[in-house]
Amino acid sequence: MTSRPSVMSREIAEQPAAIHDTLAELLPRLTEIADLARPTRQVLFIARGSSDNAAVYGGYLAQTHAARLATLASPSVATAYGTRLDLSGVLAVALSQSGRTEEIVETMNWAAECGARTVGITNDADSPVARLADLAMVTRAGDEVAVPATKTYTTQLTALAVLALALGAPLDAGELREVPAAIERLLAGPSEPLDAIADRLVGVQGAVVSGRGLAFSTALEAALKLKEACYLHAMGLSYADLLHGPIAVVDADTPALLVAADSGPTLSGTVALAERVSAAGAPVYGIGGGAALAGACDLAVPGPDLPEWLAPIGLIVPAQQLTERLARGLGYDPDRPRGLGKVTQTS
Template sequence: MTTTSTMRSEIAEQPTALRRTLDSLLPRAGEIADLARGTSQVLFIARGSSDNAAVYGSYLLQAHAGRLATLASPSIATTYGAKVDLNGVLAVAISQSGRTEEIVDTLRWAADCGARTVGVTNGAGSALTEIADLSLVTEAGSEFAVPATKTYTTQLAALAVLALGLGADLDAGELRGVPAAIDDVLAMPEDGVDAIVERLVGCHGAVVSGRGMAFSTALEAALKLKEACYLHAMGLSYADLLHGPIAVVDAETPAILVAANSGPTLEGTVRLAERVTSVGTPAYAIGGGSALAGACDLAVATPDLPEWLAPFSLIVPAQLITEKLARRLGYDPDAPRGLGKVTQTA
């Protein structure tokens, strides 16, 4: 457990990457407002980790900016070639590289259907930036490990700025405080992370659950465990989990529960923890304060960020768990089998 992976190094770079990204993008909130004038809905176009970031953006815009926000089905454009009326829509394509053809082609299709377009990418000068009406280029720097870490959290930052530009009732000063909060997460003792890793060794599956703003974290944490640890991890809203799939959690399939330390979804997450542990299922908490920690077998604390910013800090322990578990299982977290940094969809 002493070897340092590239993934671990890039996890540690997130506070700096976030500071650079916020310095670059916050002054552009006015440009976003200008472009979006006359639009009322937002359509997110993404895949993989970027799609999970889009889930965060969707909750953020609907809860705080009063805009209907939905996730696109790129095959409507690239496979079916359907014509859809997108007048009054702001289409936001998210791609770490800016070179994924399916995402670029879908944003081009959205423009042809009448949408105004935004590209969110870490790839300055990429194809996505060339076709978007407005490009929000993150400042993550080069990311070499295949599992996205700093490119993911800087995408969250870009979407938080997008929300501010679209009139969200949120405090930009709170957003400025996120890098320091991530510094705090990285400085915390890793006893809780290590204990969860040891409990996951030998497990073939896990359910990762959260709701609201934290749902994006549940999806991304599950994706990381699948990508780097080959764990059959499912990311589910706790509302969906309670409607049947809760039967999959048992003594061999633990529940990893993520929640902000306060907010409207915390109480339900605590109730879910109590329910699964009552039938002998291990439950491990990321965030959720003392309430969730008290209902779970193991817990990793996170800073007291407002609920709308909690996904930034919640994902970091999940990244650390993934990186450590991969190495504990004898896998290379930097280069999972069958994956690359740019995925093209046939």
């Protein structure tokens, strides 16, 4: 593994400050966001890529804590089929780190034309998503140079946690303010467990990344990062879906990476999955899940000391670090994965 520091590693380390600045920007606007959302009944998330994984977290928060039905949009309904739907009573939340992905802008405008109220979550205050939304929630990640999204992703999650508070979720904003410090502690932790997992993944062609509930978003994003920067055939799955058949692909050559908060209703199922994978002779590695998950895994990395509703903001950080280490271990540049750019345009 080369010793050259990557831009990605630097941007991973910048996340506590980026989250702190995003909270300073957005928490004072809770009333404004709540006023816009008050007449709505459900939430439609419009996103692609890493932003789509962030939207999965937002959807779980909206449903489990704010009692709002939430769903992910299918942008082609708007952009390819041009179907008109009745979206009155809908809060359409467009997520785009650049704010310039044409498909997301077009779908957000389509939602407005169909009667939805619109919120744009973006890292660029001058972008079309910010300018055209009824309300813009601008994250404060600063410039992100490495192609794999790190600090723009975690600041999106932070914005979605603020949105959940504005939607009436009976959660503690004080806990949200503790997130930057919790991630600082994660980043200051020992590097040996991450290095050991990265070493074991060198030479592996595929992996399964799994979590459930609020942590499902982390599983999806971790798998995407491993695909983007390490060219690993990584599948992000809910452990419920994994148990319905794809678990057959987990074997001695295809390890499982399991993610979980240290508490919550899905932790016991994640531990049981780790035990089942291990009993089948497959390597199993954990991120988070406390002592229970660590005890069922071959190797494990601690997660953030945060409540379940906020854990995904921290859980992704070790997965980002693992991706960066593995990419360098494989001789790849984690900052510039082949075939990718910062803004992806689709139609």
